[in-house]
Amino acid sequence: MKRALSVLGIILGVLVILFLAGCEEAGAGGGGGGEETQGFVPHGGTYALKVETGDAGWKTAWYYDIENHVSADQTYHYAVWVYQETGSDQQFTLTLKSSDGSTEHYNSVFYQQTVPSGEWTLLEADFTLDSATLGNPTDLYLESATNPITFYFDDFVITQNDTEVVTWDFEDGTEQGWQGNNATVTVVTAE
Ligand SMILES: [Ca+2]
Secondary structure (H helix, E strand, C coil), X not given: CHHHHHHHHHHHHHHHHHHHHHHHHHHHHCCCCCXXXXXXXXXXXXXXXXXXXXXXXXXXXXXXXXXXCCCCCCEEEEEEEEECCCCCCEEEEEEEEEECCCXXXXXXXXXXXXXXXXXXXXXXXXXXXXXXXXXXXXXXXXXECCCCCEXXXXXXXXXXXXXXXXXXXXXXXXXXXXXXXXXXXXXXXXX
């Protein structure tokens, strides 16, 4: 009888420990606000842009009216830091869309460059849009070869002859003109 009671005591003790551990876990997971991402650190400063895509192409972060920043027949350097933590390498493509008035053209600034999982990676290239064959720039978008995916980018800088044309660092806490095209874009900060 005494032994049965002590076994019961051990079982009760284990149940209490499991219950307390469960409470702790629930408490830790319950604090996430809309802007916080667990374990995530922006490339620079306090904020980065999080992109959650759908399951098909052309569902990604989109910048309309890029002609406000870049023109045809001039060479620009595009440089963007990209992060993903899917557990495997992912390929990213930066596209400058243009129009010659009747036809839209999709021009790769860089095509399927690799970003390893869990490492902020700089993707960059020079690009010149030939107005005679491709018209004028309209949109800029960064997409993954594999969808759906969640990725982040930060410190996206376009320069011309080493002079800054535009920088998207999200440090004002806004999307800075980037929109989701059948995707969700959100400015996020470290936890
Ligand atoms: Ca930033």
